[in-house]
Amino acid sequence: MSKVLIIEDEVAIAELEKDYLELSDFEVTIEHNGAEGCRRALAEDFDIFVLDLMLPDMDGFEICKRIREVKNTPILMVSAKKEDIDKIRGLGLGADDYITKPFSPSELVARVKAHLARYDRLVGSGMAQNDIFEIRDIKIDKSARRVWVRGEETQFTTKEFELLVFLAEHPNHVYSKQELFQEIWDMDSVGDIATVTVHIKKIREKIEMNTNKPQYIETIWGVGYRFKV
16 A cells, blocks of 8 residues: 655645545555645655645755655655646656646645556666666666666656656657647646756756756657657
């Protein structure tokens, strides 16, 4: 049974999320305080975090940052704030997804399932061993989930790694943001285009010598992105 940690200060919302997730056979733990939620997230083993943005004692941004320093566990950030800057900041800190209140509890469950299914496929025992490939100055070890850029190992979040691998494995093919969102996040892209944009930006910062003149991930204006070889 997959374990979910909900860090949410609004009791009614947290209990509603818990009820729907438990109906789908998840084991759910709730923390209403940011600092205590962060402590449990770091100290205990969970399969996914559902993290509210506005929390007492410690906000979701800080919790996300601390989790990402030590864990690749999927993070679904939840907020009543609709501004793109908050979504961009959360995704930039390593959140895998961002959902805006109010939302359907069934949508939350669907997103949790999608992230867990994809994460399990990528880190599961069925992954081929020694699956290593190199493209110019980038070396990717899929089985170990490690990346070297110009000879130096570089850390990627779960979704950054998945997106980089997908594009690198399909060179010279142009993908729209909608197609990339559906492929990497396993769900409809309506309202979530910023998610792809932020992840592409973060990947470029890690692999490109000059992000203004990318040599790997090229923007095809009005269409999407392609990985050049």
